[in-house]
Amino acid sequence: MTKSIAIQKIDFTCTKCGECCKNLDKNRVFMLFPVDIPKLTKALNISREDLISRYIEKSLIETKEGNYLEVYFVKPAANGHCPFLKEDNLCGVQEHKPEQCIRTPFGIAWSENRNSLYECLKEANIPEEYSTVNVDKELFETLRDGYSA
Ligand code: SF4
Ligand code: SF4
Numbered sequence: 001m002t003k004s005i006a007i008q009k010i011d012f013t014c015t016k017c018g019e020c021c022k023n024l025d026k027n028r029v030f031m032l033f034p035v036d037i038p039k040l041t042k043a044l045n046i047s048r049e050d051l052i053s054r055y056i057e058k059s060l061i062e063t064k065e066g067n068y069l070e071v072y073f074v075k076p077a078a079n080g081h082c083p084f085l086k087e088d089n090l091c092g093v094q095e096h097k098p099e100q101c102i103r104t105p106f107g108i109a110w111s112e113n114r115n116s117l118y119e120c121l122k123e124a125n126i127p128e129e130y131s132t133v134n135v136d137k138e139l140f141e142t143l144r145d146g147y148s149a
Contacts, residue, residue: 011125018089020104021082030074034147036098043096109136
């Protein structure tokens, strides 16, 4: 099982502004991994079929080997925000939040883009060598097995 990144290792404070859960678009998407599906069905108390039809968009991504993998993304709400974001800017699935959200604002396979989309990172004291690439390799590998229960 992939270990979650402990962002507490870094000099960073989340002000809970909610910005990283808003304005989802091509540059800011929330990818879901197979392990996220049962977590979300539990958090929302809905079936897998309901979760997929109401909250998920499917897409194909190309691997280094030239194969295609089906990947699930969170479908933004009508206002462009994550559908699980509450009015108080807190996460509505906090105890079961997706792997990518656990890593935010550093992101999945984070290494180079230190001039991030997020204002909060601009003041963070992040060591040059800090990267989540190696830790997240295992998480990406799980995509090869697909999302079947
Ligand atoms: S943008 Fe940064 S400060 Fe705001 S909620 Fe996300 S991680 Fe926290
Ligand atoms: S699941 Fe929670 S942490 Fe993740 S984008 Fe939605 S509201 Fe934010």
